[in-house]
Amino acid sequence: MTMLHTVNKSPLDRNNLDSCMSMAKKGSKILLIEDAVIGAMDNTAVAEKIKGAMNDFSFYVLGPDLQARGLDEGKVIGGINVVGYDGYVDLVTETDNVQSWV
């Protein structure tokens, strides 16, 4: 099985993404939405940790939430896929289950 994990809290201020990564199986997909999208940006204090985790997980980030916060898609960590709400729906249907780390 492949699970989709969604995270909506900032990984700079809260531990949701850490908890998610510690309990997600290798091969899981992780989608960053809402306040978590800052975690997709390069050169942040958590960027290296996330780059390291990319060996185990596929990362996605919700484009509309990046744009709302003025975060440049061009500065997203290489290898993280920017998706829209339609892509969010596809991620849910393409995986076997979903867990929201609210």
Add this chain to the structure above:
Amino acid sequence: MTMLHTVNKSPLDRNNLDSCMSMAKKGSKILLIEDAVIGAMDNTAVAEKIKGAMNDFSFYVLGPDLQARGLDEGKVIGGINVVGYDGYVDLVTETDNVQSWV
């Protein structure tokens, strides 16, 4: 001036206490309430950090919130004062201002 800082989020899951300690002046008082009371306990993952900060700040913890969570006052870090709501009021009146790290 002496400020009272209150923190009500768990220092194990969120950065509120870190933010507080990084912006509180030496000599400030820090009161842990609600979900933050776990931060007053010894032998947690943040206990050593808090012990280190006790050189700069006086720590207090709200007793009723410890009791609600079944946390034993006897296992509170030595030097942290357990207060009731009346003590909370006194801390506010004895200091010059208060900031809540919600």
Add this chain to the structure above:
Amino acid sequence: MKFGLLVTTGPYQHQASDTALQYCRAALEKGHEIMRVFFYNDGVNNGTRYTTPPQDDRNIVNAWSELAKEHNIDLVICVAAAQRRGIVDEGEAQRNGKDGDNIAEGFRISGLGQLVEAGIECDRVLTFGG
């Protein structure tokens, strides 16, 4: 695919119900079905018709009502959570001695069983919360 949604935060305070709405629209656009949206915890506050958001802002409550009407989505407010927070329909008003009700169009109040049922019947249940 058949989706169930669980919304656990009120409108405006957290983005979660906005995201849930956007998710519903995108899923419907792709031909999926939204069987039910279950409002729990502070999520029950999505279902009051007493809101009057600023004119230049979105109206989240109306957006739910309209989406439900257009796509036949079951919007269920948990009765226990609603009682704690003051969301009331006519029956609840009578039962609890309230002098009015505030439930919005297209929402109904029911039990937590509706959430478990959604879990059983839907292909996926997604949580949107704060």
Add this chain to the structure above:
Amino acid sequence: MKFGLLVTTGPYQHQASDTALQYCRAALEKGHEIMRVFFYNDGVNNGTRYTTPPQDDRNIVNAWSELAKEHNIDLVICVAAAQRRGIVDEGEAQRNGKDGDNIAEGFRISGLGQLVEAGIECDRVLTFGG
């Protein structure tokens, strides 16, 4: 001392309004004055009379009403935050075309100026939030 309180989360979801109530009681016990409690953000949800919490649980809304009556505390709900979230008094109902109101006894709806005023007039303003 004269206190003002700012409550920014709704009842039941977060402990903040419980803590605020306990703080008020302890302060009054010591002879201090609570000039005003200002309810902002989701805090406005503390002021609805439509709540019916379980019988073995505390009734936060009534606790505010009773405390205010006994100690002459001004309970102010921010009008802009209330409009977003559906807390309505008679005047607001008329202005916004609502068919009823849900404000609880002892609360009033007013502007953010009341918060700033509390900041100016009180010795301390304390925030209770989530």
Add this chain to the structure above:
Amino acid sequence: MAEPWEEDEGPVKKFMFVNRKAPYGTIYALESLEVVLISAAFDQDVSLVFTDDGVLQLKKGQTTDGIGMKNFSPTYRALEGYDIEKLYVDKESLDARGLTEDDLLVDVQVMGKAELADLMDEQDVVMSF
């Protein structure tokens, strides 16, 4: 044991409730428990996971008179009566809070993240509070 007439009663799905928040500071622990109890009435295969501050929900000795809220922790002891017996506690989260299995008010299985990850992966429905 399932009674014979129960076996025909529709599908059984694996439900997991992930509890990540301390009790009393927010209502999530209490309202999560209410969902768990209802799910038992539907005869589903229910698992509870306690991780992060959620492990505090199971702490012995909760006494809530001082905060004026109801102590709902005895309900965890009642779960067995509803045939809800799969309670899993994250060891790392216990350790981080200076707690051990002896501090908990019900029998649980303490396990590591890897085992919890395997369990989560098997579920049909995961809800997080």
Add this chain to the structure above:
Amino acid sequence: MAEPWEEDEGPVKKFMFVNRKAPYGTIYALESLEVVLISAAFDQDVSLVFTDDGVLQLKKGQTTDGIGMKNFSPTYRALEGYDIEKLYVDKESLDARGLTEDDLLVDVQVMGKAELADLMDEQDVVMSF
């Protein structure tokens, strides 16, 4: 400059609004701004601090069409018109998010925690959103 007739208008207190949360994910940034604007009408001495994810409130280029919410970031530019000119941004929080002063949509003073601590210490009223 204060007009002569304003000088008698009651006490001026030092108000500080501490903004720690990202915009849009929660309403705190927007509703904090509404308090700030009202405080200006009372002719108080107002300071704004942006720290933690709160620094994102001032990020240039916010475009909210995709999430269906109103972009309120232009209001920060309007603050000057209300004589609110004391905007302080925590350098450490900017750094942690890979941002610099050039990324911000208004003129601010970027400073370290120690300076912010001194400023906070001088206030009469501190409100945090």
